[in-house]
Amino acid sequence: MERSGGRGGQPRAAIREVVLAAVRLFTExxxxxxxxxQIATATGVSRRSLFRRFGSKEDILFAEHDExxxxxxxxxxxxxxEPLTSVFSAARLVLQGYLRDPEITVPxxxxxxxxxxxxxxxxxxTARYQAAFSSYLARRGGGEGRSLAAGVAAASLxxxxxxVLRGWLRRPEQDSRExxxxxxxxxxxxxxxxxxxxxxxxxxxxxxxxxxxxxxGTGREELLRRIGAAVQDPEGF
Amino acid sequence: MERSGGRGGQPRAAIREVVLAAVRLFTExxxxxxxxxQIATATGVSRRSLFRRFGSKEDILFAEHDExxxxxxxxxxxxxxEPLTSVFSAARLVLQGYLRDPEITVPxxxxxxxxxxxxxxxxxxTARYQAAFSSYLARRGGGEGRSLAAGVAAASLxxxxxxVLRGWLRRPEQDSRExxxxxxxxxxxxxxxxxxxxxxxxxxxxxxxxxxxxxxGTGREELLRRIGAAVQDPEGF
DNA sequence: CCCTATTCTGACACCGGATGCCACAGAGAG
DNA sequence: CTCTCTGTGGCATCCGGTGTCAGAATAGGG
Numbered sequence: 001m002e003r004s005g006g007r008g009g010q011p012r013a014a015i016r017e018v019v020l021a022a023v024r025l026f027t028e029x030x031x032x033x034x035x036x037x038q039i040a041t042a043t044g045v046s047r048r049s050l051f052r053r054f055g056s057k058e059d060i061l062f063a064e065h066d067e068x069x070x071x072x073x074x075x076x077x078x079x080x081x082e083p084l085t086s087v088f089s090a091a092r093l094v095l096q097g098y099l100r101d102p103e104i105t106v107p108x109x110x111x112x113x114x115x116x117x118x119x120x121x122x123x124x125x126t127a128r129y130q131a132a133f134s135s136y137l138a139r140r141g142g143g144e145g146r147s148l149a150a151g152v153a154a155a156s157l158x159x160x161x162x163x164v165l166r167g168w169l170r171r172p173e174q175d176s177r178e179x180x181x182x183x184x185x186x187x188x189x190x191x192x193x194x195x196x197x198x199x200x201x202x203x204x205x206x207x208x209x210x211x212x213x214x215x216x217g218t219g220r221e222e223l224l225r226r227i228g229a230a231v232q233d234p235e236g237f
Numbered sequence: 238m239e240r241s242g243g244r245g246g247q248p249r250a251a252i253r254e255v256v257l258a259a260v261r262l263f264t265e266x267x268x269x270x271x272x273x274x275q276i277a278t279a280t281g282v283s284r285r286s287l288f289r290r291f292g293s294k295e296d297i298l299f300a301e302h303d304e305x306x307x308x309x310x311x312x313x314x315x316x317x318x319e320p321l322t323s324v325f326s327a328a329r330l331v332l333q334g335y336l337r338d339p340e341i342t343v344p345x346x347x348x349x350x351x352x353x354x355x356x357x358x359x360x361x362x363t364a365r366y367q368a369a370f371s372s373y374l375a376r377r378g379g380g381e382g383r384s385l386a387a388g389v390a391a392a393s394l395x396x397x398x399x400x401v402l403r404g405w406l407r408r409p410e411q412d413s414r415e416x417x418x419x420x421x422x423x424x425x426x427x428x429x430x431x432x433x434x435x436x437x438x439x440x441x442x443x444x445x446x447x448x449x450x451x452x453x454g455t456g457r458e459e460l461l462r463r464i465g466a467a468v469q470d471p472e473g474f
Numbered sequence: 475c476c477c478t479a480t481t482c483t484g485a486c487a488c489c490g491g492a493t494g495c496c497a498c499a500g501a502g503a504g
Numbered sequence: 505c506t507c508t509c510t511g512t513g514g515c516a517t518c519c520g521g522t523g524t525c526a527g528a529a530t531a532g533g534g
Contacts, residue, residue, distance in 0.1 A: 035519065046484045051521060123364040124357035130396075148400050148423060152430065155396035159367075159388045186385060193389065193430050272490065283513045288492065 015053070015063060018043050022060045023107050031057075031115050058121055061108055065125055068097040072129070076136055083140040084194060087133050087154070088187050091161045094129065095183055098165060102172050109169040130158045141198050153194040160186040252290070252300060255280045256341060259297045264344050268294075268352050295358055298345055302362055305334040309366070313373055320377040321390070321435060324370050325424050328398045331366065332420055335402055339409050346406040367395040378435050390431040397423040 021043045025034045036057055040047040054060045072090050079086035098105045112118045134154035138147045164183045168174065258280050262271045273294055277284040291297045309327050316323035335342045349355045371391035375384045401420045405411065 036521090037519090048485075048522095049483060052483085055521090057520070120357060120361035120364075123361050127357075127360040127364075134396075148397060148426060151396045151400050152393045152427065155392040156389045156430075159371075159392035160385060163385050163388050189385060189434070190389065193393075193434055197426070197430050273492090274490090285493095285514070286512055289512080292492095294491070 018045065018050070018053075019060060019063055019104060023104060023111075026061070026111055027107050031061075031111055031118060058118065061111065061118065062121060062125060064101065064104055068094065069125070069128060069132075071097070073132055076132065083137055084153070084191065084198065086140075087137060087157060088191070090133065091157055091187070092183065095161060095165055095179075099168065099176055099179065106169060106172045126158055126162060130154050133157060137198070146198065149197045153190075153198060156190050156194055157187075160190045255282065255287070255290075256297055256300050260341055260344050260348075263298070263348055268298075268348055268355065295355065298348065298355065299358060299362060301338065301341055305331065306362070306365060306369075308334070310369055313369065320374055321428065321431060323377075324374060324391070324394060325428070327370065328394055328424070329420070332398060332402060332416075336405065336413055336416065343406060343409045363395055363399060367391050370394060374435070383435065386434045390427075390435055393427050393431055394424075397427045 018039070022034075022039050025038060025042060029038075036047050036050055039057075039060070040050055043050075045053075050060070054063055059066075072093050075093055076086060076090045079089065081089065112122045131154075134147075134151045137150035137153055141150055161183075164179065164186050167182060168176075168179045255276070259271075259276050262275060262279060265271075266275075273284050273287055276294075276297070277287055280287075282290075287297070291300055296303075309330050312330055313323060313327045316326065318326065349359045368391075371384075371388045374387035374390055378387055398420075401416065401423050404419060405413075405416045
């Protein structure tokens with residue numbers, strides 16, 4: 001195990017300096033064209049120590065993001081609010097983390113857009129948030145049988161968050177109040193969709209007779225689905 | 238450009254054989270411990286050709302998945318149904334792609350669970366589906382102002398799909414009818430959440446009505462086939 | 475202030491994934 | 505048969521990533 005997960009021993013300023021230098025080099029010469037040796041000489045740190053501190057070349061780009069993630073998770077664990085509200089606040093924290101640090105997040109976004117491998121990494125990062133939110137909602141929400149609802153709610157939230165975030169990343173010069181207004185709107189949107197889903201009751205099933213009557217407007221897939229579900233239990237016939 | 242994106246020139250059987258051999262080696266010795274040379278000698282193909290055909294070691298694992306993805310996208314583009322219904326069908330296609338090929342998908346899942354880098358890759362794959370679904374819904378759904386709703390709907394769908402998929406991957410020995418029942422239930426759940434968000438108000442229904450009546454002894458597949466064929470052509474009613 | 479224990483760092487060696495290059499084999503067209 | 509085109513294998517090379525070890529830096533106890 002080489003990777004120092006917590007990376008607690010390093011002074012924050014030193015880490016940030018390396019990240020900034022790396023971002024600059026990546027932007028100038030491209031991510032692949034920039035070698036670890038170049039970053040090492042540019043920052044006065046040995047190549048070996050770079051790997052020790054950050055784990056990999058990609059990890060340099062996302063080092064600050066990792067820190068933000070652990071902050072958010074810690075916040076979530078300690079939050080006393082109602083579950084859905086807590087998760088919204090956590091998402092707000094994430095957006096805030098981006099907005100606070102455009103010097104890194106904006107050029108990183110441009111790099112991520114240009115480079116599939118980095119895009120995958122970014123996606124994995126948001127997936128970690130989604131997993132954390134989902135498990136939190138499942139734990140503090142309805143309990144056992146609601147993991148589907150929790151997962152869908154978390155996915156909705158993350159998607160809405162990223163929608164707003166991307167809007168800002170594409171035009172970071174816009175007034176941040178607009179961004180926050182968009183965020184609030186998006187969160188409202190998600191709340192309306194997610195709230196009934198987390199509190200809904202399960203309805204009992206009834207079958208036994210194969211008589212299907214649906215409006216003609218019903219789509220083909222929907223018909224197949226419903227009839228398929230009904231026929232699936234042979235006991236019914 | 239080295240990577241042969243379409244990989245059209247290769248016979249499918251040859252590709253599949255390499256993938257199976259690689260999966261076996263990965264499972265036996267671990268992903269990292271297995272070298273490209275081992276895969277090369279095990280399959281009788283040169284190391285260089287492996288890279289040419291698959292692009293990278295990871296890409297061997299996900300080669301079949303890539304093919305499934307392009308199939309699904311092609312299906313989606315050609316689907317004549319109502320947008321949300323089309324996307325549900327596409328998700329059904331994805332699940333079917335997994336269920337059809339447990340020899341690859343199940344051990345791959347175990348590898349993915351064990352190895353963070355592979356997990357990221359898998360996540361990126363599902364993100365591709367999500368992006369495709371989202372853009373499809375935004376294009377065919379409400380139009381411009383609904384990209385948030387489209388994104389959230391796609392995220393919900395993907396999340397629900399993955400919820401069901403993971404359930405099967407963890408216990409692939411269970412009856413597939415159970416899996417499909419869970420899938421139908423999950424899609425139902427998503428539809429209830431996503432439908433109101435995509436349509437500000439429901440459009441008026443068609444005055445046509447479909448009534449399907451068949452003998453109770455008719456098999457599920459047969460029913461689906463006949464009703465599917467009937468609904469395919471609305472002129473018949 | 476000195477000696478010691480622990481940690482951090484840098485240099486070197488090495489592995490293996492990935493790519494460029496080139497020579498060659500096989501299929502198809504003329 | 506020859507020419508072309510595409511796919512293949514072998515070779516050299518680059519570079520990200522890791523194990524190892526010796527030495528610098530730092531902390532701490534006397």
